[in-house]
Amino acid sequence: xxxxxxxxxxxxxxxxxxxxxxxxxxxxxxxxxxxxxxxxxxxxxxxxxxxxxxxxxxxxxxxxxxxxxxxxxxxxxxxxxxxxxxxxxxxxxxxxxxxxxxxxxxxxxxxxxxxxxxxxxxxxxxxxxxxxxxxxxxxxxxxxxxxxxxxxxxxxxxxxxxxxxxxxxxxxxxxxxxxxxxxxxxxxxxxxxxxxxxxxxxxxxxxxxxxxxxxxxxxxxxxxxxxxxxxxxxxxxxxxxxxxxxxxxxxxxxxxxxxxxxxxxxxxxxxxxxxxxxxxxxxxxxxxxxxxxxxxxxxxxxxxxxxx
Amino acid sequence: xxxxxxxxxxxxxxxxxxxxxxxxxxxxxxxxxxxxxxxxxxxxxxxxxxxxxxxxxxxxxxxxxxxxxxxxxxxxxxxxxxxxxxxxxxxxxxxxxxxxxxxxxxxxxxxxxxxxxxxxxxxxxxxxxxxxxxxxxxxxxxxxxxxxxxxxxxxxxxxxxxxxxxxxxxxxxxxxxxxxxxxxxxxxxxxxxxxxxxxxxxxxxxxxxxxxxxxxxxxxxxxxxxxxxxxxxxxxxxxxxxxxxxxxxxxxxxxxxxxxxxxxxxxxxxxxxxxxxxxxxxxxxxxxxxxxxxxxxxxxxxxxxxxx
Numbered sequence: 001x002x003x004x005x006x007x008x009x010x011x012x013x014x015x016x017x018x019x020x021x022x023x024x025x026x027x028x029x030x031x032x033x034x035x036x037x038x039x040x041x042x043x044x045x046x047x048x049x050x051x052x053x054x055x056x057x058x059x060x061x062x063x064x065x066x067x068x069x070x071x072x073x074x075x076x077x078x079x080x081x082x083x084x085x086x087x088x089x090x091x092x093x094x095x096x097x098x099x100x101x102x103x104x105x106x107x108x109x110x111x112x113x114x115x116x117x118x119x120x121x122x123x124x125x126x127x128x129x130x131x132x133x134x135x136x137x138x139x140x141x142x143x144x145x146x147x148x149x150x151x152x153x154x155x156x157x158x159x160x161x162x163x164x165x166x167x168x169x170x171x172x173x174x175x176x177x178x179x180x181x182x183x184x185x186x187x188x189x190x191x192x193x194x195x196x197x198x199x200x201x202x203x204x205x206x207x208x209x210x211x212x213x214x215x216x217x218x219x220x221x222x223x224x225x226x227x228x229x230x231x232x233x234x235x236x237x238x239x240x241x242x243x244x245x246x247x248x249x250x251x252x253x254x255x256x257x258x259x260x261x262x263x264x265x266x267x268x269x270x271x272x273x274x275x276x277x278x279x280x281x282x283x284x285x286x287x288x289x290x291x292x293x294x295x296x297x298x299x300x301x302x303x304x305x306x307x308x
Numbered sequence: 309x310x311x312x313x314x315x316x317x318x319x320x321x322x323x324x325x326x327x328x329x330x331x332x333x334x335x336x337x338x339x340x341x342x343x344x345x346x347x348x349x350x351x352x353x354x355x356x357x358x359x360x361x362x363x364x365x366x367x368x369x370x371x372x373x374x375x376x377x378x379x380x381x382x383x384x385x386x387x388x389x390x391x392x393x394x395x396x397x398x399x400x401x402x403x404x405x406x407x408x409x410x411x412x413x414x415x416x417x418x419x420x421x422x423x424x425x426x427x428x429x430x431x432x433x434x435x436x437x438x439x440x441x442x443x444x445x446x447x448x449x450x451x452x453x454x455x456x457x458x459x460x461x462x463x464x465x466x467x468x469x470x471x472x473x474x475x476x477x478x479x480x481x482x483x484x485x486x487x488x489x490x491x492x493x494x495x496x497x498x499x500x501x502x503x504x505x506x507x508x509x510x511x512x513x514x515x516x517x518x519x520x521x522x523x524x525x526x527x528x529x530x531x532x533x534x535x536x537x538x539x540x541x542x543x544x545x546x547x548x549x550x551x552x553x554x555x556x557x558x559x560x561x562x563x564x565x566x567x568x569x570x571x572x573x574x575x576x577x578x579x580x581x582x583x584x585x586x587x588x589x590x591x592x593x594x595x596x597x598x599x600x601x602x603x604x605x606x607x608x609x610x611x612x613x614x615x616x
Contacts, residue, residue, distance in 0.1 A: 071381070074410040079500050080476060088493070092476035098502035100408040102382040104564055116561075121483075137508070160482065167497065168388060168400035173588045174468065175429075181585050185396070189475065189497030192387050194406035199562040200445070253424075254507040256412055277489050280481045 001046060002208040002299070003032050003150075005070060005108070006063040012070060016046055017208060018057055024049065025056030032068055032209065033260040036133055036149045060207070065108035068152055068209045069131065073258045075101040075203065077127075077156055078247055081266025083239045096242045096250050099193045101156075101203045101264075109207035113157065113289060113305045114200065120161020121283045122202075125267040126225040126293040128218065128237050129154040130244055131209050135258040144248035147257065150211040151218060153301040154264040155204040155293050160280070162196035204291075205262070208299045215297055218244050223268040226292040227282045235268030237295075242266075309354060310516040310607070311340050311458075313378060313416070314371040320378060324354055325516060326365055332357065333364030340376055340517065341568040344441055344457045368515070373416035376460055376517045377439065381566045383409040383511065385435075385464055386555055389574025391547045404550045404558050407501045409464075409511045409572075417515035421465065421597060421613045422508065428469020429591045430510075433575040434533040434601040436526065436545050437462040438552055439517050443566040452556035455565065458519040459526060461609040462572040463512040463601050468588070470504035512599075513570070516607045523605055526552050531576040534600040535590045543576030545603075550574075 002017035008025060014032050015023040026049055029035060035042045079097045080089065107113070115122055133149030168190050176182035215221070221237040242250070247263060271277055284291060289305030310325035316333060322340050323331040334357055337343060343350045387405045388397065415421070423430055441457030476498050484490035523529070529545040550558070555571060579585055592599060597613030 073379070073412060076410075076502060079498075080478070085478070088479040088481075090477045090479070092478065093473050095473075097474040097476065097500040099500045100410060100502055100506065102384075102408055102563060104381060104566060160480065163498065165401050165403075166405040168405065169398045169497075170388070170393070170400065171396040171398070172468065173396075173586050175589050175591070181589055183586055183588070189477075190387075190471065190499045191497065192405040192407045192499075193501070194384060194408055194559075195562050198408060200564055251502075254503050255410060256508055258412060278481050278491055280491070281483050281489055283483070 001211045002214065003035065003068060004207045004209065005032050005066045005068050007066055008064070012066060015063060016050055018050060021059055022057050023060055023063060024053060025058070027056065036131070037259050039133060039149060065110050065207045067106040067108050068206045069260045069262065070106070071103045072260050072262045075103060075106070075262045075264065076251060077101060077197065077264040078242065078266040081241050082269050083241050084269055086241065096247050098251060099197055101198045105198050105200055106203040106205050107201050107303065108205070109301050109303070111303060112201065113204065113284060113303050114308045115285050115305060116308045117285065119159050119199070119285055122157055122159045122285045123279050123282050124225055124284065124291045124293070125156035125158055125279055126223050126233060127154045127156050127264045127267055128221060128223060128295060129205065130263040130265065132257050132259060132261040132263070135256060137252050137256045139248055139252040139257065141245050141249040144245035145212070147248060148212055148244065150209040151215050151298055152206055152209045153293050153295050153298055155291065155301060155303065156197070156264050156267065157202040157204070159196040163191060166195055167191045204301055204303045206301055210298045222296045224294045225279060226294070228290065231272040232277060232282055233269055233279055234272040235270035237268070239268070239270065240265055309519045310522065311343065311376065312515045312517070313340050313374045313376050315374055316372070320374060323371060324358055326358060329367055330365050331368055331371060332361060333366065335364065344439070345567050347441060347457060373418050373515045375414040375416050376514045377568045377570065378414070379411045380568050380570045383411060383414070383570045383572065384559060385409060385505065385572040386550065386574040389549050390577050391549050392577055394549070404555050406559060407505055409506045413506050413508055414511040414513050415509050415611065417609050417611070419611060420509065421512065421592060421611050422616045423593050423613060424616045425593065427467050427507070427593055430465055430467045430593045431587050431590050432533055432592065432599045432601070433464035433466055433587055434531050434541060435462045435464050435572045435575055436529060436531060436603060437513065438571040438573065440565050440567060440569040440571070443564060445560050445564045447556055447560040447565070449553050449557040452553035453520070455556060456520055456552065458517040459523050459606055460514055460517045461601050461603050461606055463599065463609060463611065464572050464575065465510040465512070467504040471499060474503055475499045512609055512611045514609055518606045530604045532602045533587060534602070536598065539580040540585060540590055541577055541587055542580040543578035545576070547576070547578065548573055
């Protein structure tokens with residue numbers, strides 16, 4: 001099954017996919033987060049509606065899409081998680097490294113990415129995103145996928161210009177290495193991601209969340225990024241360095257995962273064989289949109305770009 | 309007025325301060341976020357309760373404190389924002405740089421900071437935190453303080469060990485400098501803060517939010533960090549490099565501020581004249597708690613430490 005969230009007559013409504021082109025507005029369902037909390041008990045209710053109710057059916061283009069989970073508790077993003085990155089990394093952790101986007105940065109399919117000239121370069125990052133079903137802490141690798149409700153698409157917009165601006169080179173204070181109460185200073189680089197990863201509209205997501213039964217293997221999905229009709233990258237989730245189970249097991253040692261939390265798995269960046277380039281060449285501030293991300297079995301997320 | 313949130317008979321309840329030692333459980337108030345949304349209309353209702361209702365009065369030590377806003381939409385933290393930092397910064401932005409903590413990392417006054425030995429060093433960072441009242445985007449510097457509901461205390465726990473582990477030195481992909489569709493590679497350091505700033509219990513906050521009428525000048529507050537009864541740092545919010553108004557004006561150009569969002573203003577780090585040291589010397593993983601942060605006019609946030 002595939003679910004989304006739309007605005008209809010001023011209200012947030014949940015939509016279930018009827019087929020590739022049509023969705024059904026569900027009655028009596030307050031939110032997708034509530035469906036996820038009630039899963040699998042909610043499943044037969046939705047199935048019944050899909051089988052019998054056609055009054056709320058619309059073509060997907062007629063919906064005013066919102067993020068499938070408009071206000072997740074947290075949006076965790078995994079950094080540098082493509083095996084193609086490894087030859088560029090001179091030093092770094094062997095485990096998943098992560099940052100957060102604020103829920104308020106999320107936008108739905110078709111909503112505008114809004115940029116300012118002074119944001120500098122802003123490029124797309126096409127990503128598979130996991131929607132957590134049952135929460136947990138210290139989740140084992142073996143049971144990690146039992147905590148997944150489904151999968152969606154995220155475009156993890158990134159401003160390398162703001163990344164550079166928000167990097168400090170400084171002498172960090174550390175305790176003295178002799179174990180005394182004195183101090184030592186260590187030459188350190190640190191980067192703060194709130195602006196370059198979390199500015200408003202930097203989190204296009206959706207339109208659909210596909211439940212796990214539709215995605216037998218989350219590491220066998222094609223993922224494509226298309227800018228103004230030109231294929232930029234064509235990759236496969238097989239190339240993720242840390243798997244969905246790896247990431248869930250690792251992150252839940254540090255932060256409790258909760259129902260409807262989102263984990264974006266990191267960028268698919270392999271250039272398309274048909275003359276694609278790098279996502280870093282697609283400067284949305286200079287070039288505008290639309291920018292699309294498609295994942296097999298889930299759908300296509302497309303967003304226009306406008307200048308603020 | 310000062311407000312907090314506690315757990316009473318399994319429910320979240322809002323408390324208003326009667327005096328330094330006593331708080332009153334408010335009836336018919338769903339949450340502090342709701343009071344903030346209804347402010348100033350809610351003010352006379354609370355005043356009336358404080359003047360007439362003593363049935364819900366308790367000594368502050370009897371409350372089971374939660375974060376004053378248990379689930380803010382976002383928690384923005386300003387980095388390296390003490391004027392004492394400036395001589396240690398070799399390069400960095402002149403504007404506020406920011407990261408996020410997840411709402412799920414917040415804990416209340418008296419709740420345990422829970423650490424693992426493999427977190428490495430974890431130190432306190434005593435901070436003034438702003439609670440947003442009326443939200444907004446592109447807020448002007450002149451009107452910025454009109455968007456503040458009040459002030460609270462945050463202990464921005466930090467693991468420099470995990471910070472080091474989650475730092476990459478890599479060759480970032482950039483567009484070719486000749487403007488062609490080719491690529492260039494730029495030697496880059498980048499640090500991802502989810503674990504070192506956002507692990508569970510890394511956000512002690514509260515107990516009280518003091519409304520703005522109680523804090524005539526947020527840049528004339530003493531702020532003290534006490535570990536196991538010993539004063540570590542004694543500083544003043546006058547030493548913040550970027551003011552509350554600066555930060556609100558800056559951040560709201562990038563991210564919409566919303567009612568009950570939290571902004572932690574950055575660490576007060578001046579060593580106490582009475583033999584204090586640096587917060588970086590207070591390794592809570594090795595030394596345990598309790599760790600206290602006090603701000604004049606707001607109160608004291610104290611948390612024990614336990615090992616997971």
